[in-house]
Amino acid sequence: MDNDCPFCAIIEGTAPALIVAETADTVAFLDRRPVFKGHTLVVPREHVVTLPELPERLLAPYFASVQGITRAITAGLGAQGTFVAVNNVVSQSVAHLHTHVVPRTKGDGLRGFFWPRTKYADGEAEQYAERIHAAL
Template sequence: MDGCVFCGIVAGEVPAFVVTDEPDGVAFLDTRPVFKGHVLVVPRTHLVTLSDLPDDALPGYFRLVRRIAVAVETGLGSGGTFVAMNNRVSQSVPHLHTHAVPRTKGDGLRGFFWPRTRYADDAEAADFAARVSAALA
């Protein structure tokens, strides 16, 4: 869809730190992560909300989300992950996306307030993307 940054990433027209690019979706680092290593998973097709995802796409998409959540934990050595999705309200990009956020005990994340951070530079972001990608099962 014209003007959708996530469609641009899927098409390879917008630069991103891609973790994986598969038929069921594309996973890449959030540019404003809650914690470093925060990955977004999007379907290849432009859909706005979860209710727009066709029934036949559910298994593949959520299998990818699960694999990414495990890879974030394994690749980054985090204690766990927070997996979340917004539909319309608080959805900063109107393209269906699922967050896989690395978590550690005592990391300070409380409720639904998501403080944001930044990578020091592109090399650091590329390192985080590579570590998650290498852990994909």
């Protein structure tokens, strides 16, 4: 646990939150500033800052919780779908890994991704694919 982390405080029960689900490895609670009502954050109980730092032993339990919340939001709120997102460092408002699960309905006003799209120049996509592949 990180004493300065607001999500660790929620996990420990020392900060208020509307918790919707808990497992041995995760906690899910409503976002205080939701994109849409029902917007839920899923966090690992272990203080981990970014997805690349999440220990392999927690990958399956963590994403099983994300998957469960995704199902619950569509079933429980009548959402037609969800938007699921993780920020790593850039745009990460709290330095504790968290996955946003946002309920979606057609015509809700959310337009795809929140940023402009770009295009690859001829041959450039292959170069990016190779760079990523080489880093693996």
